[in-house]
Amino acid sequence: MVFTKSTAALLVLILIWGASWPINKLAVPYSPPLLYAGLRALLGGILLTVIIWKTRKAINWRENWQKYFIAAFFNTILFFGLQTAGLLYLPGGLFSVLVYFQPILLGLFAWPLLGEYLSPVQIIGLLLGFVGIAVVSVDGLTVHISPIGVTLGLLTAVSWAFGVIYVKKVSREVDSFWMVALQCIIGGIFLLGTGSVFESWSAIEWNRYYISGLGFGATIGIPLAYILYYSLVNAGKASKVGSYTFLVPIVAVLLGVIFLGETVTYPLIIGMLLVGISIHFVNFRYKPKYKKGISKN
Numbered sequence: 348m349v350f351t352k353s354t355a356a357l358l359v360l361i362l363i364w365g366a367s368w369p370i371n372k373l374a375v376p377y378s379p380p381l382l383y384a385g386l387r388a389l390l391g392g393i394l395l396t397v398i399i400w401k402t403r404k405a406i407n408w409r410e411n412w413q414k415y416f417i418a419a420f421f422n423t424i425l426f427f428g429l430q431t432a433g434l435l436y437l438p439g440g441l442f443s444v445l446v447y448f449q450p451i452l453l454g455l456f457a458w459p460l461l462g463e464y465l466s467p468v469q470i471i472g473l474l475l476g477f478v479g480i481a482v483v484s485v486d487g488l489t490v491h492i493s494p495i496g497v498t499l500g501l502l503t504a505v506s507w508a509f510g511v512i513y514v515k516k517v518s519r520e521v522d523s524f525w526m527v528a529l530q531c532i533i534g535g536i537f538l539l540g541t542g543s544v545f546e547s548w549s550a551i552e553w554n555r556y557y558i559s560g561l562g563f564g565a566t567i568g569i570p571l572a573y574i575l576y577y578s579l580v581n582a583g584k585a586s587k588v589g590s591y592t593f594l595v596p597i598v599a600v601l602l603g604v605i606f607l608g609e610t611v612t613y614p615l616i617i618g619m620l621l622v623g624i625s626i627h628f629v630n631f632r633y634k635p636k637y638k639k640g641i642s643k644n
Contacts, residue, residue: 353579357591360575365598367568368443369606374560375434377552381542384431387564388423389535395528395570405522406529414517415529421510422573423534429503436496443596445500450592451477452508460512472628479597479621482614511580518581527573597622 375383408415433442451473457463465473514526551557597619 353582356575357579360572360579361591361594361598363567363572363575364592364595366602367563367572368596368599369603370560370563370568371431372434373556375431377554377557379542379546379550380431380435381428381538382546382548382551383557383561384427385535385538385540385542386561387535387569388427388531389539390561390565391569392528392531392533392535394565395524395574396532399524399528402522402524406525407521411521414521415526416533418510418514418517418526419530419533419537421506421513423530424537425506426503426510427534428538429499429506433496433499433503436493437500442496442500443599445497446503446507447592447596448477448501449504449507452504453511456508456512461515468628472625475621475628476625479618479625482618482621511577514577515580518577523577523581524574527570527577531569531573594622 430446433445436442437445454463454465454469454473458465
């Protein structure tokens, strides 16, 4: 595999999202979920806005405001809101299994909605990837399972898949940087408004765990990660990029081993092997023995 800028960006993205799980797991107990999700999104959107302010003409609000609101609904309001709430009901490992059902949904939905054909080998690869994640988190499956948590996890995966497909569908009509910034700001305001009605600001404990989680999400976990993700999705097939996100829970477990003293288990090793095979299958391409007359780039 040739190491390119896209490969580097994908590795950074996987590392960021992998680190987000243990960081958020430590922070969530110290804040109501909607307020935590809303603050992360809003601060992340504001920071990105400051960075790209000179390109504000690219917003084209009058033409694109509906696109920003739709993206905010799927990628911020539903995704971050459901994800943060779900972590209160399920162990992080089990919840990540449900959330990372998204690559399978993304691959399946991208077929009819984006015209991205999936071969039988690629479908098998997607299924193997999910099995690998399930094996890695097998310990989490033995504890009490909350129906509410399972529902929130699956809804998070569905909203994420539709959000990514929608952003790719309108990627030629909107600036990707402003899409991320505005969907975070719009979604963050909605989550904070809803949280202010149903939750209490006084319930937030401003300790180092909460501040670290909020700071990481507002600077790296949301703005930087989403810029990388949508840039990669827009540059290639959504199903291909989505397949690599199977590595995120693996990275989260490995970081737990390194920094939290967790042990390496046989399920982890087996799961990593399945994920590796999955990625190979999903990116498998038949090489035609003839050329269609299209010049190489």
